Amino acid sequence: MKRRHVNKAVVIGTIGADAHMIGGWVLEKAFREAGFTVAFLGAVVPQQEFINAAIEIDADAILVSSMYGMGLLDCEGLRDKCIEAGLDDILLYVGGTVAAPIELEKNWPEIERRFREIGFDRAFPNTCTAEEAVQALKTDLGLE
Amino acid sequence: MSVCLLIDFGSTYTKILAVDLAGEVILGRAQAPTTIETDVTIGLRKALNELVDSCGLDLDQVENKFASSSAAGGLKMAAIGLVPELTLEAARRACLGAGAKVVCSYGFEIDKEVVAEIEAARCDIVLLCGGTDGGDKRVITHNARLLARSGVDCPILVAGNRVVADTIREMLEREGKRVYRATNVLPTLDIVQVEPAQALIRDIFIAHITHAKGLDKAAEFVGGPIIPTPKATLQAAALLADGAEDETGIGSLLVVEVGGATTNIHSVADQSPVTPQTVIRGLPESRVKRTVEGDLGIRYNAPTIYDFVGRDTFMTKLRALHPPVDGTDFDPDRHIDYLSENVGHVPTTELGLSADIVLAESAASIAVERHAGTARQEFSVVGEILVQHGKNLLEVENLIGTGGIFRYGLHPERVLQAALFNPNRPWSLKPKSPKSFIDRNYMMYGIGLLAEHFPAQALRIAKKYLKETKFEG
Ligand code: B12
Numbered sequence: 001m002k003r004r005h006v007n008k009a010v011v012i013g014t015i016g017a018d019a020h021m022i023g024g025w026v027l028e029k030a031f032r033e034a035g036f037t038v039a040f041l042g043a044v045v046p047q048q049e050f051i052n053a054a055i056e057i058d059a060d061a062i063l064v065s066s067m068y069g070m071g072l073l074d075c076e077g078l079r080d081k082c083i084e085a086g087l088d089d090i091l092l093y094v095g096g097t098v099a100a101p102i103e104l105e106k107n108w109p110e111i112e113r114r115f116r117e118i119g120f121d122r123a124f125p126n127t128c129t130a131e132e133a134v135q136a137l138k139t140d141l142g143l144e
Numbered sequence: 145m146s147v148c149l150l151i152d153f154g155s156t157y158t159k160i161l162a163v164d165l166a167g168e169v170i171l172g173r174a175q176a177p178t179t180i181e182t183d184v185t186i187g188l189r190k191a192l193n194e195l196v197d198s199c200g201l202d203l204d205q206v207e208n209k210f211a212s213s214s215a216a217g218g219l220k221m222a223a224i225g226l227v228p229e230l231t232l233e234a235a236r237r238a239c240l241g242a243g244a245k246v247v248c249s250y251g252f253e254i255d256k257e258v259v260a261e262i263e264a265a266r267c268d269i270v271l272l273c274g275g276t277d278g279g280d281k282r283v284i285t286h287n288a289r290l291l292a293r294s295g296v297d298c299p300i301l302v303a304g305n306r307v308v309a310d311t312i313r314e315m316l317e318r319e320g321k322r323v324y325r326a327t328n329v330l331p332t333l334d335i336v337q338v339e340p341a342q343a344l345i346r347d348i349f350i351a352h353i354t355h356a357k358g359l360d361k362a363a364e365f366v367g368g369p370i371i372p373t374p375k376a377t378l379q380a381a382a383l384l385a386d387g388a389e390d391e392t393g394i395g396s397l398l399v400v401e402v403g404g405a406t407t408n409i410h411s412v413a414d415q416s417p418v419t420p421q422t423v424i425r426g427l428p429e430s431r432v433k434r435t436v437e438g439d440l441g442i443r444y445n446a447p448t449i450y451d452f453v454g455r456d457t458f459m460t461k462l463r464a465l466h467p468p469v470d471g472t473d474f475d476p477d478r479h480i481d482y483l484s485e486n487v488g489h490v491p492t493t494e495l496g497l498s499a500d501i502v503l504a505e506s507a508a509s510i511a512v513e514r515h516a517g518t519a520r521q522e523f524s525v526v527g528e529i530l531v532q533h534g535k536n537l538l539e540v541e542n543l544i545g546t547g548g549i550f551r552y553g554l555h556p557e558r559v560l561q562a563a564l565f566n567p568n569r570p571w572s573l574k575p576k577s578p579k580s581f582i583d584r585n586y587m588m589y590g591i592g593l594l595a596e597h598f599p600a601q602a603l604r605i606a607k608k609y610l611k612e613t614k615f616e617g
Contacts (some may be wrong), residue, residue, distance in 0.1 A: 017346075019423075019529070037279075040334075055227050056330070057275075057332075
C-alpha cells in the first residue's frame with residue numbers, strides 16, 4: 001500500500017488500561033526533535049482516541065505503546081477501525097513490553113507474527129531505543 | 145446620581161434594569177412584551193414608561209445605556225468540524241461561549257443533504273473548522289467547496305487548519321460569500337483556543353446581525369453595540385467569580401438560567417481531576433464554560449420537559465409542593481399545552497406557581513447533569529481506574545439561579561436544589577455543597593453588560609443584590 005503524501009505527523013500513546021507513560025514521553029521527544037508533529041495522548045488511551053487524533057492531525061503513523069503485557073488483546077481491531085475511519089494507509093507500530101518479558105525473549109518471532117496478523121506494520125521489543133523507532137518510521141515513509 | 149439603563153431584548157420580554165452607578169444601587173426594573181415583528185422600540189418605550197411610573201425615574205438623568213438581545217431567535221449558528229469529539233466539539237464550544245445557539249452541527253464530509261439542512265436552518269453565522277494546524281486539509285476543503293456552491297448567504301467564519309485557510313477563504317469569496325477568518329479553534333490536539341473566533345463572532349453579530357434581526361432602531365436608541373444575551377450572562381458569571389481589578393470575586397460558581405425556551409448553564413471553575421489518580425479524557429476544559437439546552441424551557445418547551453419527567457413523576461412532585469392539587473380538576477396534560485401556547489403566561493395561583501417550579505427544577509436537574517462531567521469506575525486487568533470526562537464541579541463554591549422563575553417563583557430555591565450532586569447518580573459531578581444565591585432582581589444579564597465598562601461597580605452591585613438562600617433539610 002502506498003501512502004498518498006507524507007505529513008511527518010504521528011500519534012503516540014499507551015493503549016488500553018495501561019498507565020505506563022514514560023516510554024511514550026521518550027518517544028514524543030525523539031520524534032519532535034526529528035521534526036515530526038506529535039499528538040501525544042498519554043496513557044490509558046482507548047483505540048478510538050488514537051484514530052480521532054490521527055484523523056485531525058493527518059498522521060502518517062500511530063505508535064502504540066503497551067507495557068503491562070496485554071498488548072495483543074488491546075490492539076486487536078485497531079486496524080479494522082482505521083480502515084473504517086478512512087485511514088486504511090496509516091502505519092501502525094506497537095512497542096514496549098508488549099508481552100511478558102520472558103515471552104519477549106523466547107518467542108519474539110511468534111509475537112511479531114501475531115501483531116502483523118492483526119494488521120500492524122511493525123512490532124518492537126522493549127530493547128528498542130527511541131532513535132531506532134524514528135529511523136524505522138523514516139525508512140517506511142521513504143524520508144531517508 | 146449616574147443612571148445607567150441595562151436593556152435586554154428577550155425572545156418574549158424586553159427588560160430594563162436601571163442602576164445608579166454612583167450609589168451602586170438598583171433603582172428599579174420593568175418589562176414589556178418584545179415587539180420585534182413590528183418595531184422593537186414600541187416594546188422598549190412601553191417598558192421605559194413602566195420604569196418611569198414604577199420608580200419615578202427621570203429619563204434625562206440617564207448617562208449610559210447598554211443592551212443585549214436574544215430576540216428573533218437569538219444568534220443562530222451552524223458548527224462544522226472534522227472529528228465530532230475534537231474539532232467539532234471545539235467549534236461548538238466556540239459558538240456557545242460567544243452566546244450563540246448551535247442549531248446544527250456536522251462532523252466529517254458534508255454532502256448535499258447537509259447543505260440543504262444548513263440552508264433551511266437560516267443560521268446567522270456558519271463556523272467552519274476542521275483539522276489541527278498542519279493536520280487534515282482534505283475534509284475542510286471539501287466542506288468549503290460545498291458551502292461555496294451553496295445558497296448559504298450568511299457570513300462564514302473559517303477557523304480551521306491554518307495551512308488551508310487562505311485557499312478556503314478565496315474559494316468562498318470567489319462565489320460571493322462573506323468570509324471571516326480566525327485562528328484555528330484546535331491548533332493542536334491539546335489546546336482549545338476559541339477566544340479569537342468568539343471575538344469575531346461578536347463583531348459579526350454587531351456588524352450584520354443587529355440589522356438582520358431588526359434591531360437597528362434599538363442600537364440607535366442605545367447608541368452602541370448590542371450583544372447576545374447569553375454572552376452578557378457569561379460575562380457576569382466570569383466577573384462574579386474572578387473579580388475585577390480592585391474588587392475580589394466570590395470564587396468558582398455555577399449559574400443556572402431557566403428560560404421559556406432554553407436552559408443555560410454557565411460555569412466558572414478550573415478543570416480538576418476528582419482524585420489525583422483519576423484519568424481525564426477528552427478535550428481540555430476551559431475555566432469559563434456555557435452550555436445551552438435548546439429542548440428545555442418552561443414555556444415553549446414545557447412539553448419536552450414533561451415528556452422527560454413523565455406524568456406520574458410530575459404529579460408526585462407537584463403534590464409534594466402543593467397537596468391541595470388532589471382536590472382540584474387539574475389536568476397536567478392540558479396545563480402543559482396551555483403553557484406552550486401562552487408563552488408569556490405568568491402564573492398567579494399557588495397551583496400554577498408550583499407547576500412552574502416542578503418544570504424548572506426538572507429542567508435545571510437535566511441541564512446541569514449535561515453540563516457537568518462524569519467520573520466512572522472502569523475495571524481492567526490491572527485493577528480499577530477512575531475515568532473522568534468533562535468538568536468536575538463537585539467543589540464549586542457558589543450556585544446562582546437566574547431567569548424569570550427566580551424572580552416571581554414560589555420557593556425558587558428548590559430549582560437550585562435540583563442542580564446539586566445526587567447520591568443516586570454519583571457519576572455526575574454536580575456541586576456538593578455550594579453557597580446558593582437567587583437573582584431576585586433578574587440582574588445577571590445587566591451585570592454582564594455593565595462588566596464591559598464598569599467592572600468594579602458591576603461586581604459590587606451583584607454582590608449586594610444576590611440573595612443567599614438556604615435549603616431546607
Ligand atoms: C515505571 C514502571 C511502572 C510505573 C509507571 C509510571 C508511569 N506513569 O509510567 C508504575 C509504578 C505506575 C507501574 C505500574 C505497573 N506496572 Co510497571 N513498570 C515500570 C518499569 C519499572 C519501567 C517502565 C519504564 O517507564 N521504562 C522506561 C521507558 C523509557 O522504557 P519503555 O517503556 O520500555 O520504552 C522504551 C521502549 O520500549 C520503546 N517503546 C515503548 N513503547 C513503544 C512503542 C513503539 C511503537 C515503539 C516503536 C517503541 C516503544 O521506547 C522507549 C525508548 O526508550 C517496568 C519494568 C521495566 N524495566 O521496563 C515495569 C513493568 C512494565 N510493569 C509491570 C507491571 C506488571 C505493572 C503493574 C501491573 C504492577 C501492579 N501489579 O500493579 C502496574 C500496572 C498499572 C497500569 N494500570 O498500567 C511489568 C509488566 C509485565 C508484563 N508486560 O508482562 C514490568 C515489565 C515490570 C516487570 N518486570 O514485571 N509500573
